[in-house]
Amino acid sequence: MADAVFTVSAALLRNLADKLYEKRKSAALELEGIVKSLCIAGDHEKVTALVKLLTREFTQSPQSNHRKGGLIGLAAVTVGLAGEASRHLDRIVPPVLNSFCDQDSRVRYYACEALYNIAKVVRGEFILFFNQIFDALCKLSADSDANVQSAAHLLDRLVKDIVTESDQFRIEEFIPLLHERMTVVNPFVRQFLVGWITVLDSVPEIDMLGFLPDFLEGLFAMLSDSGFEIRQQADCALKEFLQEIKNSKNVDYGRMVEILVKKARQADEYTRLTAVTWINDFLTLDKENLVLVEYYADILGAILPSIADKEPKIRQAADEINEKLRSACAGSLKKRSDGFRLDSVLNVARRSLSSELETTRIKGLQWMFTLFDHYYSQVIVFLNEIFESLLDVLSDPSDKVVLLVLDVLACIARDDPYFHKLVLYLIHNFFADKSLLEKRGSLIIRRLCVLLNAERIYKEFAAVLEEETNYNFAATMVQVLNLILLTSSELADIRYILNQSLGDSSSRKLFVSLYPSWCHSPMATISLCLLTQAYHHASSVIQSLREDNLNLKFLVQIDKLVHLLESPIFAYLRLQLLEPAQYPWLIKSLYGLLMLLPQQSSAFKVLRTRLKTVPSYSCANEVRQISSGISYQHTPQLNEDANFFASKLHTFHQVQLQHEIQARKLLQSHFQTTSFTLSKET
Incomplete structure (x- = not known):
């Protein structure tokens, strides 16, 4: 110094x-x-x-x-x-x-x-x-x-x-500092940083692309800056880097995808658009599905909501990404399993079912169908984790969503154990949610009949309902199934089998399968008999009805049946009325229904008008023959085994007796509860 x-x-x-x-x-x-x-x-x-x-x-x-x-x-x-x-x-x-x-x-x-x-x-x-x-x-x-x-x-x-x-600049020593500073939101600092990134990237000897993941998130954050100039500079820098990526072979896609997935969910519209555009280009570059396959679940989770974005360009890009991913899963990825996380992709699809966006729910279900269709054995092990979620979607307000979830459920149920499980779960859901049965029951059952074979579906429903202990619910369920059977075009094959009469072995087997559960509803039982041309038994069931059976609900069901008899489905029955000598029990069954209807009802007038058209030249003779116990059923198809139908009538009476017992218990329980409440108040 x-x-x-x-x-x-x-x-x-x-x-x-x-x-x-x-x-x-x-x-x-x-x-x-x-x-x-x-x-x-x-x-x-x-x-x-x-x-x-x-x-x-x-x-x-x-x-x-x-x-x-x-x-x-x-x-x-x-x-x-x-x-x-x-x-x-x-x-x-x-x-x-x-x-x-x-x-x-x-x-x-x-x-x-x-x-x-x-x-x-x-x-x-x-x-x-x-x-x-x-x-x-x-x-x-x-x-x-x-x-x-x-x-x-x-x-x-x-x-x-x-x-x-x-030539002494060391980019690897500078990047950590740049990464740290990229979190600053001051507009002057952001301009400063973008300027440096652009300058360094322009130097051929400096490999900024190799370190792009370290500052990519910061650049994306600038796209939503309030300053136009900063947004523009950041956008230009990102476009330049994307072009470099397209021309480069050594790119760290993984770290960048993690950032892009996050940015695809941002509130800023342009940030979302840029992110999904990058992801889309990345998938295009990864032609062999080798690089990004382990990130498919993350990408899917980001773009499924974007498919329903209000911005058309975002929707289009997200949809393209979705189709590329599904195409890869259905194609080249099936040849190998390395890197592809089926469980994660399935979980993303499951979570999308709870989205408020209909399009997102639809795409999620399409993914589930793709996974079950192409990776059934690997995906079915996760069924317990997703089954409840799928069944919940049956209550979705969108018919498109409901139809798609039925496609998925049908795909799952192609193996017998899962088929039985599906029917059990459906019946449980119908029991737990009566509105589901009322609003969507017909759609669900008809669609499953198309996808899984109608006869198989009806036999399984009948088998489960036969063991149902809540008889009121069983009756309601059977009435729904019966109405679908009598009206839906999807059930034409079943109606054809039943209509062959009980002389045909397949018709008899189907009748035997359905009958015990159909006994929960007298009107369903009568309808089944009319459909199978078991007219004598139909008359026996009608004659055996008791006072407890003849309630308002039953009369409403008779009304529906009478009007259905006028439909094309029962054209064969109306034509048989031209031959009263050959079908006397049909005449008696219809007159039995007529006698049960109130005279002032429209169904009474319709049925009476129809019966008036029966040829009168042999009616008196038929009545005498029926009264004397003589049967004129000459056609082999219409022969009815007395012992067989006696056992069926016994089954009907037993089921109806169980209904009466359960109804009395419920009434007694209600009476005791009411009495206890009144005594407490007193």
């Missing part, structure tokens, strides 16, 4: 700390000359002492003019050293960088000016302090003083020139 004081005069030191800029500048020029002389003489120890003096007594001084003088002095020393400046940079640059945080804006301004002059002298040697300089410039880019900002911009441009022409 003494050497330094001896080297420079007291007047120079005073002028260097003067409040007037001109005096400080004059002192700096004088100092520059002194340093040049010392450098020529090779006396670097005195130069070191001088730098220490300027640092301690000036840049660290509490007086702002001293600090300003110290900064200009350090710049002058660097200029004086010229080519030898690199020997002293580790002492000259740190105090200048520290001054960037000075409370006095003028000091910060002079720090920029000093570092600018230092950089001009040392050029490439400057790279040693790049990270510290970058960090300081990053902060100054958002400085509150416009003059400081302007000075920082000049310094920034010079540093960029130095970096682009230097």
Whole structure:
């Protein structure tokens, strides 16, 4: 320090700390000359002492003019050293960088000016302090003083020139700092960062693409910035990187996909669009489905909601991604299992079923169908985890969604154990949710009949309902099944089998399968008999009806049946009325129904009108024959086994008796509850 004081005069030191800029500048020029002389003489120890003096007594001084003088002095020393400046940079640059945080804006301004002059002298040697300089410039880019900002911009441009022409820049050492700064939301800082990313990417020797995942999220965040210029700069940078990705073979897709998936869910519309566009292009580039397959579940989770986005371009891109993923799963991925996480994809599809967006629910169900269709053995093990979710969707307000979930359920139920389980779950859901049976029961059952064979469906329903202990529900369920059987085009094959009469073995087997459960509903039993041309048994069932059976619900069902008899389905029955001698029990059955109907009802008038059309020339003879027990069923198809139908009538009576017993118990329980409540109130 003494050497330094001896080297420079007291007047120079005073002028260097003067409040007037001109005096400080004059002192700096004088100092520059002194340093040049010392450098020529090779006396670097005195130069070191001088730098220490300027640092301690000036840049660290509490007086702002001293600090300003110290900064200009350090710049002058660097200029004086010229080519030898690199020997002293580790002492000259740190105090200048520290001054960037000075409370006095003028000091910060002079720090920029000093570092600018230092950089001009040392050029490439400057790279040693790049990270510290970058960090300081990053902060100054958002400085509150416009003059400081302007000075920082000049310094920034010079540093960029130095970096682009230097072969000493180490991108791997810079990236962690860039990654850290990308989280800053200040608009000036963001512009500063995008500028640096663009400049570094333009240098062929610097591999910014290789480190793109480290700052990609920050660039995407800038797409939603309030400033148009920042959004535009970020967008241009992203488009440039995407183009580079398309022309490169070594790209870290995985880390970028994780970022894109997150950004595809952002509130900002343009951010979402850019993210799904990138994902779509990534899938196009991955032609062999080798790179991104392990991220399919994450991608699917991001784009399923986007398929229903209000922005058409986002919807289109998301739909393209979805189809590419499904195509890959149904195609090339079936040949190998490495990387493809079936359980994760299935779970994403399951979660989509609870989405508020109809399109998303539809796409999720399509995915489930694809997985069960192509990976049945691997996916079926997860059935317990998703079955309840699928059944819940049966209550969806959209018919498209319901039809799709039925497709999935049918795909699951193609194996017998799962078929039985499906019917059990459906009946359980119908019992738990009566509105589901009322609103969607017909649609569900008819669709399953198309997908899984109607006869198989009806036999399984009948077998389960035969064991049902809640008889009221069983009756309701049977009435629904019976109405579908009598009216739906999907059940035409079953009706054809039953209509062959019980002389046909297949017709008899189907009748035997349905009959026990159909006994829960007298009207369903009668309808089944009419459908199978078991007219004698139909008449027996009608004659055996008791007072408990003849309630309002039963009369409503008779009304429906009578009107159904006028439909094309029962055309054969109406034609048989032309031959009363051959079908006497048909006549008696219809007259039995007529006698049960109130005269004022429309069904009574319809049926009476129909019966009036029966040829009268043989009616009296038929009545006599029926009364005497003579049967005129000459056609082999219509022969009825007395013992067979006696057992069936016994079954009917037993089931109806169980209904009466359960009804009495319910009534007794209700009476006891009511009595207990009244006694408490009393």
